[in-house]
Amino acid sequence: MVLRGVALAVTTVVVFGAAGAAAVASRMSGNVEQLDLGGLVEAGPTATPDPSDAHAGQPVNVLILGSDQRDGVNEQIGGAEEGMRSDTTILVHVSADRSRVEMVSLPRDSLVEIPSCTLTNGQTTRAQKSAMLNSAFATGWDQGGDLDSAAACTVSTVQANTGVPITNVVVVDFAGFQNMVNAIGGVPMCIAEDHYDTYTGLNITAGQHVLDGVTALQYARARHGTGFDGSDTMRAGRQQTLVANVANEVLSKNLLTDAGQLLQFLSAATQSVTTNLSVVDLTGLAFSLRGIDRENITFMTVPWAPARSDKNRIEWTSAADELWANIAADVPMLGVPDVPEVPEAPEVTDVPAATEPGNATPTAPPVTEPTPTESKTPGVDAFTAADASTSC
16 A cells, blocks of 8 residues: 555656646545544554664763752751852763763862853853862852852863863752652662761661662761761762662663653652753663663762862872873773783693593692672772672
8 A cells, every 4th residue: 555655646746747746636635534533542552762862972071060059948958058059069971882981079178270250140250279169169159149150160160170071060959869869769778887967867777778868868968977077078988879879779670771761760850950951861861871881880089188288178189180081081080901911821742641540639620719809988999880789
């Protein structure tokens, strides 16, 4: 039928010309009575097209900012407080071939250069030679008066200090973080010791837990109380562990392989998220990572040392320069690992005579020493999602 229809259409055009063909086709359509089955037949299943990756074949660098916003729902969660700060900054690099995801935490207490920032009100800020990283966000907010200015000033600061071009930015507030965790049904975690923090309300015992959105947020924000040393770098390490377990949960539920489920998850998770990525683009990017191995999802904190000018602040070491250069070049951020050379087997020249039956002495198999597993401390060492244990 399809071939006959095409042949008829071609013949009509050849015989009558384009204008005549339209008239004939119109008369033919008028001769056909139409059926209307609307509401009479249950609709059959329709295939959901795979979401497309808007940046296919290109590396993607996303800057994730955790905002300390204290209005509306966020005021109910964290308490009222004026202004807005960014207490969490993570640079996420997705390789062009979509085989690697690398996340680098940038501690808020890092002393960096803050360039002059252009604000939405047309004003520009004063450049600062040495200031805390999170002051870029606060400067944009205080002088620009909106989230766009705050995020833009942070992006400009990160680009100026790393040389890594930022593709997109995502600002997650308290409510947005809780939504993400609840959207996957909670995060399985092994808590090594009891934690109690009056600032965030965290009160959790050591052992196996599935953290809901409220508890996960308390754990991510906590710096004080029992079990905490008060440092921002150790808090960054706990946040990395939390995100690693979120990634493991998403992969275990195969959310990245089902376009429909993935879209539902991201729609729910991003309800309180501000970004220049559309849900469609975000879904396409996530779907393109459906074949990634957990061993290729890497977390680390930028190499740092106590600041020489202020022991209560930190500065990035020279090792950070190589890290940023690798990310900008889209090669593994820790460098390409050395592959040990395999020694050639020695050539056999003399073949020993066969042992008489019954006199053979069994040869014991060679004893191989087990390779010790090096423990990794989040916030200090780089680790992968495969290293993050969800059970005690």
